[in-house]
Ligand SMILES: Nc1ncnc2c1ncn2[C@@H]1O[C@H](COP(=O)(O)OP(=O)(O)O)[C@@H](O)[C@H]1O
């Protein structure tokens with residue numbers, strides 16, 4: 087009995103949690119693909135067996151995984167591009183799903199099956215409004231589902247300059263939204279997010295120890311404590 091308890095604990099520690107994480111929002115350009123990609127690579131580095139799904143017809147996640155493979159970077163990221171998510175084959179793996187408004191049906195199906203939804207929100211009023219509307223979509227998609235859903239919202243592309251107030255204002259507005267957890271960890275507007283993706287690398291692989299790398303590590307750790 088004692089032995090099996092120990093084994094269970096070890097299993098959890100190496101990260102066999104098999105969660106379905108959906109990174110979504112209604113607006114394009116909010117950072118869904120950037121966050122999905124970096125998170126999937128981070129999870130793989132932590133020892134999770136990761137399956138990424140790209141449900142967005144833009145296929146950004148699919149494309150960056152292809153570049154990563156062509157460049158020979160390890161670990162390889164396995165991305166399945168689908169219109170409708172198929173959970174039967176991959177449910178044993180840690181899943182990260184990138185989906186946007188261009189695939190409403192796929193988005194609803196992904197959210198319906200998710201354990202958690204992560205919503206990146208750029209610092210602007212229209213993005214706060216879009217997030218409010220998106221939360222309605224999330225609630226509708228979960229109708230009749232008894233499994234609990236965690237909804238994490240955070241400010242992405244936050245202003246690095248302290249005098250700019252929009253990031254704080256956005257965080258304050260998001261904090262008022264019911265049923266969500268506002269992550270205090272922000273990802274800032276940094277060139278490294280664009281540059282690393284174009285090379286098929288995560289921010290923490292391109293330049294370890296950089297501000298972008300460290301903030302992403304902190305962010306990912308907050309999500310997968
Ligand atoms: N924190 C950030 N700092 C700088 N650029 C970012 C950041 N997050 C995303 N971007 C850039 O913004 C653009 C849109 O991001 P993307 O992840 O493709 O958004 P989405 O998938 O929501 O449409 C990309 O060029 C990406 O490199």
Ligand SMILES: [Mg+2]
Pocket residue numbers: 118119120142144146186
């Ligand atoms: Mg995208």
